[in-house]
Structures are given as C-alpha cells and as structure tokens.
Amino acid sequence: xxxxxxxxxxxxxxxxxxxxxxxxxxxxxxxxxxxxxxxxxxxxxxxxxxxxxxxxxxxxxxxxxxxxxxxxxxxxxxxxxxxxxxxxxxxxxxxxxxxxxxxxxxxxxxxxxxxxxxxxxxxxxxxxxxxxxxxxxxxxxxxxxxxxxxxxxxxxxxxxxxxxxxxxxxxxxxxxxxxxxxxxxxxxxxxxxxxxxxxxxxxxxxxxxxxxxxxxxxxxxxxxxxxxxxxxxxxxxxxxxxxxxxxxxxxxxxxxxxxxxxxxxxxxxxxxxxxxxxxxxxxxxxxxxxxxxxxxxxxxxxxxxxxxxxxxxxxxxxxxxxxxxxxxxxxxxxxxxx
Ligand SMILES: Cc1ncc(C[n+]2csc(CCOP(=O)(O)OP(=O)(O)O)c2C)c(N)n1
Ligand SMILES: [Mg+2]
Numbered sequence: 001x002x003x004x005x006x007x008x009x010x011x012x013x014x015x016x017x018x019x020x021x022x023x024x025x026x027x028x029x030x031x032x033x034x035x036x037x038x039x040x041x042x043x044x045x046x047x048x049x050x051x052x053x054x055x056x057x058x059x060x061x062x063x064x065x066x067x068x069x070x071x072x073x074x075x076x077x078x079x080x081x082x083x084x085x086x087x088x089x090x091x092x093x094x095x096x097x098x099x100x101x102x103x104x105x106x107x108x109x110x111x112x113x114x115x116x117x118x119x120x121x122x123x124x125x126x127x128x129x130x131x132x133x134x135x136x137x138x139x140x141x142x143x144x145x146x147x148x149x150x151x152x153x154x155x156x157x158x159x160x161x162x163x164x165x166x167x168x169x170x171x172x173x174x175x176x177x178x179x180x181x182x183x184x185x186x187x188x189x190x191x192x193x194x195x196x197x198x199x200x201x202x203x204x205x206x207x208x209x210x211x212x213x214x215x216x217x218x219x220x221x222x223x224x225x226x227x228x229x230x231x232x233x234x235x236x237x238x239x240x241x242x243x244x245x246x247x248x249x250x251x252x253x254x255x256x257x258x259x260x261x262x263x264x265x266x267x268x269x270x271x272x273x274x275x276x277x278x279x280x281x282x283x284x285x286x287x288x289x290x291x292x293x294x295x296x297x298x299x300x301x302x303x304x305x306x307x308x309x310x311x312x313x314x315x316x317x318x319x320x321x322x323x324x325x326x327x328x329x330x331x332x333x334x335x336x337x338x
Pocket of ligand 1: 095143144145146172173174175176177203205206207271
C-alpha cells in the first residue's frame with residue numbers, strides 16, 4: 001500500500017527525534033573520538049566534497065563528461081573499501097567517484113580525467129563513467145549497466161587458478177541485477193567456487209523507475225537459488241555497519257565461495273547530472289528525508305567542520321592540477337584505444 005506524504009513526513013520526523021536524543025548525541029561524541037570512525041568519516045567527507053566541487057564546476061563546462069553523483073551513497077563505498085585488502089580488486093559502475101576515492105585513486109588524475117586532460121588517469125579518454133586506477137585495485141568501471149560484473153568473476157577465477165588469496169569485488173546497482181549477465185555471473189561463480197563478492201548498491205532506482213515495479217524477486221532469495229550466501233544491510237548510511245557486513249562476507253569469500261551483499265542506500269541527486277530531479281514528479285524531496293536524517297555527513301557537524309578545511313585544500317590542489325594539465329592533441333587520438 002502506498003503511504004501518504006504526511007505519513008512519510010511523520011516517520012522522518014520521528015526518526016530524527018530518535019537520533020538527537022542525549023544518548024544518541026553521546027554515542028556520536030564517542031564515535032568522533034574513535035580512530036576507525038574518523039578514518040571512515042574522513043573518506044566519506046572527501047567523496048562528498050569532491051562531488052560538491054563537481055557540482056560547482058559543472059556549469060563552467062570544464063568537466064567534459066556526464067556525471068552520475070553518489071552523494072548520499074558514500075557510506076557504501078567507504079565501508080566496503082575499508083574492509084578490503086589493498087591488493088583486492090574492485091570492478092565498478094559509471095556511478096563510481098566514491099569507489100575510486102575510497103580505494104585510494106589519486107585525486108589529481110581524477111579531476112584531470114573529468115576535465116578530459118592528458119593528466120587524467122586515462123589521459124582524458126575515459127571520463128567520469130569509466131574511472132579506473134589499477135595501481136590501487138580499481139580495475140575499471142563502465143557506462144554499460146552490469147558489464148563489469150563478469151569481469152570481477154573472471155578476476156576471481158584467475159585468483160583461484162593461481163592460488164592467490166586475493167578477492168574480486170563486483171559493484172553494481174539494483175537495476176543491474178535485471179541484466180542477464182548478472183544471473184550468468186552468479187551461476188558461473190557458484191559452479192566454479194571463486195572468491196568474488198557481489199555488492200549491490202540498492203538505491204531503489206534505475207533512472208526514474210522504482211525497484212518494486214521492476215523486480216519480481218528479492219536479491220537474497222534469488223542468490224540462494226544459486227546456492228550463494230547473501231545478506232541485506234538496511235543501514236546503508238552507517239559506514240561502520242557496512243564495513244562490518246563486508247568483513248563478515250569476506251570471511252566467507254576468502255574460503256573460496258561467492259557472496260551477495262545487498263546494501264540499501266539513498267541517491268540524493270538526479271540520475272545523471274548535478275541537479276535535483278524532484279521536478280520530474282516521479283519522487284518528492286521528502287522521499288530522501290529519512291536518509292538525510294541519519295546521514296553522518298549531515299549530523300556530525302563537529303567532525304565536518306574540523307576536517308573540511310584540510311580536505312578542501314586537497315581538492316583545490318587537484319582542481320588546479322586539472323586546470324594546468326594540457327588538453328590531448330591530435331596525436332593522442334588513436335593511442336591506447338586498441
Ligand atoms: C546495458 C545497458 N542498458 C541500459 C542502460 C541505460 N541505463 C543507464 S543507467 C541505468 C539504470 C541502472 O540502475 P542501477 O543499476 O540501479 O544503477 P544506479 O544508476 O541506480 O546507480 C540504465 C537503465 C545502459 N547504460 N546499459
Ligand atoms: Mg539503482
């Protein structure tokens with residue numbers, strides 16, 4: 001049954017009230033002094049401030065590429081990547097600024113890539129939708145929905161064959177699970193027993209279409225039909241919860257079994273571009289209020305204020321690098337493309 005605006009509004013308000021009780025405040029203060037939480041928080045804030053800089057720069061047309069922002073989804077990238085070892089490999093999507101940053105991709109080369117400049121990670125040929133940083137394990141990302149899922153399975157197969165202890169991670173959206181290749185990948189991974197972790201970022205949307213009108217299955221039950229263990233995490237705003245769930249899943253994967261981890265999350269901005277999309281009428285602004293009411297990057301003002309100046313300097317240096325990086329000339333047109 002569809003719930004009305006007033007009902008949803010009440011829910012959001014009561015969730016918010018719960019969060020600002022003295023006990024919740026005390027818990028947040030404790031977390032702020034905790035090194036692990038600070039590390040995760042800093043990376044999440046870096047991702048958000050990077051994307052907010054992208055929003056500011058976009059009208060200038062210096063960013064030569066469509067952008068799919070992950071604002072609201074940062075905790076997934078941060079929690080997952082923090083649980084990985086540095087030589088584990090991630091294969092991601094066009095919405096992967098967060099995974100690039102969380103895996104340790106260099107910021108200078110990221111901004112230069114968005115600018116289409118030679119200093120970019122792919123000399124400006126890849127843009128925002130195809131970010132990669134193989135030296136830190138972000139093997140690739142793609143505009144073609146679900147296309148990197150089998151790449152992760154292939155990498156996992158090579159780890160198994162070479163006796164490596166590394167794991168491969170496939171990151172994809174809820175919409176990607178409707179592609180045939182997702183099902184083929186699960187089947188193959190289950191049959192071959194390879195160390196691959198499937199991470200579904202469930203923001204409930206594929207462009208403007210809600211998951212419940214697209215899918216007649218639930219991911220955990222679906223994974224079970226392939227004999228694959230799975231778990232759904234509802235607290236996708238909580239970096240510590242995502243990290244712990246990933247560590248638990250990795251404990252299974254490192255024994256040579258695939259695992260599906262579905263993480264609920266919230267996309268604040270429009271599907272593609274730097275604006276909001278509430279004027280399209282398919283969702284209202286209050287549909288993300290519940291996420292915002294729990295978002296540590298909104299709630300933890302003390303840490304935000306403490307960490308922002310230093311992060312802003314890092315971002316400014318990366319933007320400056322991109323601005324000074326030369327544009328590729330005609331001689332670059334056919335290099336690195338075959
Ligand atoms: C194979 C393929 N089909 C369709 C598209 C068009 N398309 C781009 S994004 C998208 C929605 C994907 O949704 P989801 O996987 O949930 O990722 P999200 O954008 O929510 O992160 C679609 C259908 C595409 N890029 N590739
Ligand atoms: Mg989605």
